[in-house]
Amino acid sequence: MPMLINEGVQFYQRKQFDEAGAKFLDALKRSDNITLTAMAHLNMGMVYNSKLKYADAVPHFKKAVELLPTDLQAQLDLATSYINVRDLAPAREIAKQLLAKIGGGVEKLNPERGGNVLTAMSVYTLMGNIALASAQWAEAEHAFSNVIKLNDGHSTAYVGLGEALSKQEKHAGVIQALRKAVQLTPNSDQTLFALGMNLIMHAGNIGENKTNCLIEAIHTLERHTDLVGTTWAAMFNIALAKHRLGWLIDAMDTYREALWRYRDQAGMEKLRGLPGREAGQAEVLMAMFYEGECLRATGHYAASQEAYLRAIEMRPTFPAAQSALGAALELTGDFEAARDMNAASIASIKTEFTTGTPHISTTQPWMYFYKHVSGMLRMLFPLDQVVPAIEEWEAFEQHSDASQKQLRATIQQGLDAFDEVRKEKEGGGGGEALSNCEKESKPKAAVVYLCCKDLQEVNNMQVSLRLLYLNFLAEHPYPVMVLHNKYLTRPLIDAIKRAAALPSKEGKAARPPLDLHFVPIDSSREGVSITRVDLECNWSHKGYCDMSRFFAGSVHDLPGLKGYEYMWRLDSDSFILAPIQRDIVAAAACRGCVYSVSALSVEPSAVVHGLFEDVLKHVTMRTGRTLQDHFK
Numbered sequence: 001m002p003m004l005i006n007e008g009v010q011f012y013q014r015k016q017f018d019e020a021g022a023k024f025l026d027a028l029k030r031s032d033n034i035t036l037t038a039m040a041h042l043n044m045g046m047v048y049n050s051k052l053k054y055a056d057a058v059p060h061f062k063k064a065v066e067l068l069p070t071d072l073q074a075q076l077d078l079a080t081s082y083i084n085v086r087d088l089a090p091a092r093e094i095a096k097q098l099l100a101k102i103g104g105g106v107e108k109l110n111p112e113r114g115g116n117v118l119t120a121m122s123v124y125t126l127m128g129n130i131a132l133a134s135a136q137w138a139e140a141e142h143a144f145s146n147v148i149k150l151n152d153g154h155s156t157a158y159v160g161l162g163e164a165l166s167k168q169e170k171h172a173g174v175i176q177a178l179r180k181a182v183q184l185t186p187n188s189d190q191t192l193f194a195l196g197m198n199l200i201m202h203a204g205n206i207g208e209n210k211t212n213c214l215i216e217a218i219h220t221l222e223r224h225t226d227l228v229g230t231t232w233a234a235m236f237n238i239a240l241a242k243h244r245l246g247w248l249i250d251a252m253d254t255y256r257e258a259l260w261r262y263r264d265q266a267g268m269e270k271l272r273g274l275p276g277r278e279a280g281q282a283e284v285l286m287a288m289f290y291e292g293e294c295l296r297a298t299g300h301y302a303a304s305q306e307a308y309l310r311a312i313e314m315r316p317t318f319p320a321a322q323s324a325l326g327a328a329l330e331l332t333g334d335f336e337a338a339r340d341m342n343a344a345s346i347a348s349i350k351t352e353f354t355t356g357t358p359h360i361s362t363t364q365p366w367m368y369f370y371k372h373v374s375g376m377l378r379m380l381f382p383l384d385q386v387v388p389a390i391e392e393w394e395a396f397e398q399h400s401d402a403s404q405k406q407l408r409a410t411i412q413q414g415l416d417a418f419d420e421v422r423k424e425k426e427g428g429g430g431g432e433a434l435s436n437c438e439k440e441s442k443p444k445a446a447v448v449y450l451c452c453k454d455l456q457e458v459n460n461m462q463v464s465l466r467l468l469y470l471n472f473l474a475e476h477p478y479p480v481m482v483l484h485n486k487y488l489t490r491p492l493i494d495a496i497k498r499a500a501a502l503p504s505k506e507g508k509a510a511r512p513p514l515d516l517h518f519v520p521i522d523s524s525r526e527g528v529s530i531t532r533v534d535l536e537c538n539w540s541h542k543g544y545c546d547m548s549r550f551f552a553g554s555v556h557d558l559p560g561l562k563g564y565e566y567m568w569r570l571d572s573d574s575f576i577l578a579p580i581q582r583d584i585v586a587a588a589a590c591r592g593c594v595y596s597v598s599a600l601s602v603e604p605s606a607v608v609h610g611l612f613e614d615v616l617k618h619v620t621m622r623t624g625r626t627l628q629d630h631f632k
Helices: 002-013 017-030 034-050 054-067 072-084 088-101 117-133 137-150 155-167 171-184 189-202 210-228 232-245 248-265 281-297 301-314 319-331 335-355 365-373 383-397 402-427 430-440 455-473 490-500 539-552 584-590 611-623
Strands: 445-450 480-484 516-520 566-570
Touching (some): 002 017, 017 034, 117 155, 171 189, 248 281, 319 335
Parallel strands (some): 480 516
8 A cells, every 4th residue: 555655656747647646546546544545545546636637636525624634734635625626615724723733923923833834824824815816906915915924936926926916916026926936946937937927017117228138048047948849939039028129120039939939839810700718819910910010110011011911811800910010001102002091090990999809908999099099090081070080989999088078179180270270361361471480580409319228119100200301391391300218129220111102192293301310319328317396106107107208398408409490399100291391390389489389189187197297397497488478
């Protein structure tokens, strides 16, 4: 009997689970010793757990507890098996009984009642796992924290704590916990993968340098691949980290390797028709999509179209890929195909909302619409048709929130302004005098962008510049100054220049070239000493606050911008939707304007706290004019 159990253990250690199970079952048939029988049941339960047959493991652990009712390990194994089959009530009962035995509390362990540290750690680990299984995240955090109080070298507790913190969106704590777990068990491939994933997802939002976090993620995932071999999942996330670092050529190659690894491991044909959450389809789709994004950002428009098409072939209703393909088609001058693809993207968004498919990552459909469709409106609708398009979307959603009303009202305001200009021109008089002023006194002015923090901004920038040129600068030339940090490398700058120089939709005769300049700045240095007051910005909004401070103050002191009377500031996703017939910069100068603003959305209060007062201080300091003067 003992020999059979020993032989079974040896097979188990070699991961020969069928052979191990045969030995333990043979031992059960021959045993008449309670302890040995209990051991055989415990080992048989472990075999079923290793084969992921959790329901088959439960009866063996129950029998072991019946035979050895005071054995701690048997009770822990039984409770864990209940967790595995999601039968949490008996698992909680076992945990409650064990907690009572140890004296009930980390600081008051009762040795006379079995309250030693090792027992307490096991009980609190069990309680943490039960809490995780029942989505009681705060209770799980408390339980694993108790384990760490007893032993700060307990790597499993740090992994559990990381999961509990992640569910509560305490991202900085997640990273700290997983780093500690990796330090304690450097060869745990699962912990390395979890740390790498979390570093990628939350880089820039945990109070640490974003670049350093992403580089750490790459090194962590490479250590993971050293242990388990190169997998498509690891390669996809390494590519994603490189992508976010701006290493676009390297990221393209890694995305392609991830796709090749996937085909090698699972076979691409098996994915067709599967739900998006199964078999890694979501990751494969995103690998194709991001490959296209990298290609488009670096000016390889035809190759990017092929990557987007592969993603759309796999998922015909993939709105992000369809809208990106539309942009790539527009950049190669295929405007009809671009229009059709953008229309298909809008239809796909509606389809995905209706069916609840996983590509919709937000519970607010309007915000998804605004993010992915607002740019498409430039291709689909003249300006006077944008408001009806929004109203049609509202009918689809069957509700209207404040953001939608604000956007519709702002666009309507713009339409009224255009109508006023038209009447002014038709009526002559003051309009004619203003027109003469615009022609005779063109101010020294520049269009100013600040770009780019990620690949999406690079791709938006290409479209924004091109539309700005076609719809305004070709007739009313002003220099364009693109202020940029180190993310905007030479290949990206070259791609933006190529996009801005593409032919017009109408195929008109050659126009004056775009006067485009790229001005490198140290955004971290320039963005800190800009304001005269301290603003309350938490880490999640710090980048926005720094950008707002920059444009409120020290942008005017940059050597490349000194001497300009006016600056027209645009974002990379500012799209001029229709031709602007008059020189609006000259019109502002003729009217004596100091400052004007047009926005299509209202920022949440958390990111603009104190900025209005700060801007007024700077403008007042520079002009000596009062609040009433600024906003006449």
